[in-house]
Amino acid sequence: MKVAIDAMGGDYAPHEIVKGGVEAARKLGVTAVFVGNEPAITQELTQYRGQTFDSEVVPTTQVITFHDHPAQILRTHRDSSLYQAIKLVADGKCEAIVSAGSTGAQMAISLVVLGRIRGVLRPGLITAVPTLAGDPSYVIDTGAVADCTSENILQFARMGQVYCRVLTGKQMPSVGLLNIGEEQEKGSARIIEAHKVLRAKLTGFVGNVEPKDVFRHAADVVVCDGFVGNVFLKTVEGTAEALFAMMKSSLSSSFKGKVGGAIAHDSMHLVKDRLDYSQYGGVPLLGVKGISIVCHGRSDATAIYHAIRVAKDVNDQGLIGELTGLWK
Amino acid sequence: MKVAIDAMGGDYAPHEIVKGGVEAARKLGVTAVFVGNEPAITQELTQYRGQTFDSEVVPTTQVITFHDHPAQILRTHRDSSLYQAIKLVADGKCEAIVSAGSTGAQMAISLVVLGRIRGVLRPGLITAVPTLAGDPSYVIDTGAVADCTSENILQFARMGQVYCRVLTGKQMPSVGLLNIGEEQEKGSARIIEAHKVLRAKLTGFVGNVEPKDVFRHAADVVVCDGFVGNVFLKTVEGTAEALFAMMKSSLSSSFKGKVGGAIAHDSMHLVKDRLDYSQYGGVPLLGVKGISIVCHGRSDATAIYHAIRVAKDVNDQGLIGELTGLWK
Numbered sequence: 321m322k323v324a325i326d327a328m329g330g331d332y333a334p335h336e337i338v339k340g341g342v343e344a345a346r347k348l349g350v351t352a353v354f355v356g357n358e359p360a361i362t363q364e365l366t367q368y369r370g371q372t373f374d375s376e377v378v379p380t381t382q383v384i385t386f387h388d389h390p391a392q393i394l395r396t397h398r399d400s401s402l403y404q405a406i407k408l409v410a411d412g413k414c415e416a417i418v419s420a421g422s423t424g425a426q427m428a429i430s431l432v433v434l435g436r437i438r439g440v441l442r443p444g445l446i447t448a449v450p451t452l453a454g455d456p457s458y459v460i461d462t463g464a465v466a467d468c469t470s471e472n473i474l475q476f477a478r479m480g481q482v483y484c485r486v487l488t489g490k491q492m493p494s495v496g497l498l499n500i501g502e503e504q505e506k507g508s509a510r511i512i513e514a515h516k517v518l519r520a521k522l523t524g525f526v527g528n529v530e531p532k533d534v535f536r537h538a539a540d541v542v543v544c545d546g547f548v549g550n551v552f553l554k555t556v557e558g559t560a561e562a563l564f565a566m567m568k569s570s571l572s573s574s575f576k577g578k579v580g581g582a583i584a585h586d587s588m589h590l591v592k593d594r595l596d597y598s599q600y601g602g603v604p605l606l607g608v609k610g611i612s613i614v615c616h617g618r619s620d621a622t623a624i625y626h627a628i629r630v631a632k633d634v635n636d637q638g639l640i641g642e643l644t645g646l647w648k
Numbered sequence: 649m650k651v652a653i654d655a656m657g658g659d660y661a662p663h664e665i666v667k668g669g670v671e672a673a674r675k676l677g678v679t680a681v682f683v684g685n686e687p688a689i690t691q692e693l694t695q696y697r698g699q700t701f702d703s704e705v706v707p708t709t710q711v712i713t714f715h716d717h718p719a720q721i722l723r724t725h726r727d728s729s730l731y732q733a734i735k736l737v738a739d740g741k742c743e744a745i746v747s748a749g750s751t752g753a754q755m756a757i758s759l760v761v762l763g764r765i766r767g768v769l770r771p772g773l774i775t776a777v778p779t780l781a782g783d784p785s786y787v788i789d790t791g792a793v794a795d796c797t798s799e800n801i802l803q804f805a806r807m808g809q810v811y812c813r814v815l816t817g818k819q820m821p822s823v824g825l826l827n828i829g830e831e832q833e834k835g836s837a838r839i840i841e842a843h844k845v846l847r848a849k850l851t852g853f854v855g856n857v858e859p860k861d862v863f864r865h866a867a868d869v870v871v872c873d874g875f876v877g878n879v880f881l882k883t884v885e886g887t888a889e890a891l892f893a894m895m896k897s898s899l900s901s902s903f904k905g906k907v908g909g910a911i912a913h914d915s916m917h918l919v920k921d922r923l924d925y926s927q928y929g930g931v932p933l934l935g936v937k938g939i940s941i942v943c944h945g946r947s948d949a950t951a952i953y954h955a956i957r958v959a960k961d962v963n964d965q966g967l968i969g970e971l972t973g974l975w976k
Contacts, residue, residue, distance in 0.1 A: 451890075452890055452894065463828065466836040467836050467837050500791065500878040509794070509795050511794075511875070530882055531883040532882060532886030532890075534886065535887070535889070535890035547828060547835060547839070548875070548876060550828040551828060551876055552883050554858055554859040554860060555880050555887070556883060557860060558858070558860030559859075559863070559884045562780055562860075563888060
């Protein structure tokens with residue numbers, strides 16, 4: 321399997337991206353196809369001389385910055401690493417694309433260059449959220465479609481079920497609707513309508529799920545519109561960040577805390593890792609004709625490695641074929 | 649000042665409610681007017697014999713349960729502790745009402761029995777969220793109006809500014825719009841529209857605020873529609889809960905962690921308290937003609953004490969007059 325890796329996207333590109341790609345090539349046996357500035361990539365690769373792994377370099381000349389508007393990039397940045405990496409998948413030269421660059425640009429280019437799976441109204445982003453039960457829950461949509469119809473949400477639910485089944489082997493994953501209460505009449509008008517549609521049409525629907533219950537794994541898949549899903553995800557991140565900062569300052573303010581904090585440090589780090597959903601393998605955009613995995617801008621080599629691992633898993637299990645089968 | 653206290657509302661009623669009310673009466677010099685089952689309240693009060701504080705008991709006979717629908721309660725439960733406590737404020741016999749009972753019922757009864765301040769389209773719930781900067785940020789609406797117009801959000805912003813000014817003395821509190829990105833074009837159609845209206849009409853508007861920036865005190869007041877605000881709040885709660893649970897299990901799984909955890913325990917508890925927004929004094933419903941403070945169902949005596957403390961503060965500073973002045 322060949323994975324196109326946008327070597328120039330992300331806060332720690334190309335160093336961490338190449339590192340993660342090499343690790344994936346070594347451990348998973350995939351071919352890492354690094355797309356981007358050739359001298360920079362080649363320079364990074366010299367660090368892994370003597371190691372055995374398959375890699376290729378596809379040179380590109382343009383760089384996307386956060387000032388570039390996704391819609392414009394499609395016309396003006398066709399020789400960017402992100403565009404060309406996605407094109408490798410569209411042209412059948414790679415089986416998946418992984419990038420830690422601009423999420424908006426990756427969504428826009430994937431939509432246009434890969435195209436939608438027949439029957440899909442809008443693709444959605446699916447994110448694994450760690451739970452106390454051990455297994456993650458998969459939340460969709462976490463940012464692709466800010467204004468969803470009930471039909472969009474129903475499609476997200478179905479695609480989420482397929483994704484969960486492919487990854488976990490569970491035959492009928494349960495689906496909950498992210499909401500502010502368990503009762504059917506809770507939420508905005510749009511959510512109440514979506515609840516009705518899910519109840520009528522979706523096998524495996526278990527009703528509303530409150531944010532706290534996501535962490536208790538109340539459902540295998542949690543659906544929501546992209547605006548609410550993104551608020552949810554960013555609030556989880558923000559709360560965890562704030563909490564660790566508070567704990568750190570609280571621990572360092574007393575001698576007793578300092579001693580305890582030093583010893584407890586390893587455990588805190590473990591929990592931090594567990595909450596860090598980048599460790600769960602990036603965020604696939606479901607509904608386009610190809611595996612396109614969006615990584616956090618702050619992705620390090622480990623996050624890139626896990627994204628490629630998931631790309632391989634879902635490719636081996638025939639994700640795109642399964643999704644295509646939903647609307648046949 | 650007389651504060652009507654719904655002695656029967658909340659998971660720990662009447663014990664913790666009466667305890668918090670007595671503490672407030674002792675320390676703040678208010679008169680605690682306990683409303684509810686007279687024998688139960690009197691029984692609780694015997695524990696504080698010999699202490700000096702002002703209290704009254706207003707007996708009622710009915711009890712609201714979570715099965716009762718807020719709209720029906722207005723007709724069928726007029727002799728409930730919640731209804732009668734709110735009525736004491738409407739009749740001018742008390743200056744504020746505090747309850748840890750059903751939020752929906754308290755909102756519905758407050759709206760009908762107290763009535764809206766002239767000019768207010770919809771009242772909103774305002775919640776203090778702890779930040780790393782020390783001072784809390786005030787988030788409005790956190791659950792009263794699930795489907796907001798831009799005009800609703802503009803009103804929430806103005807009421808939030810008044811509330812913040814009254815509590816902190818800050819003359820022109822800054823207001824941010826809770827959103828998934830800083831750029832003006834981010835978010836749902838409704839939020840993009842609200843952004844435009846705030847930018848055009850609100851002095852002190854600082855633009856969009858992402859969830860993580862709420863904890864950095866990016867704005868004194870953060871506005872959002874009630875659905876998103878409630879998701880935000882419940883996600884903060886859920887994340888903190890999950891994180892502490894993960895940390896606890898991680899710490900107790902190793903000897904090193906056990907030792908560190910035992911020592912770090914006090915500090916973790918401090919942080920937990922700091923994140924617990926019930927300590928910040930309950931959640932006032934802004935826009936009704938009277939001070940109506942909604943407390944978390946799990947409120948203990950401390951939470952009730954703080955809610956009464958805030959009720960006294962805002963009453964002393966003339967909150968209702970200030971809010972009324974907004975639309976004169």
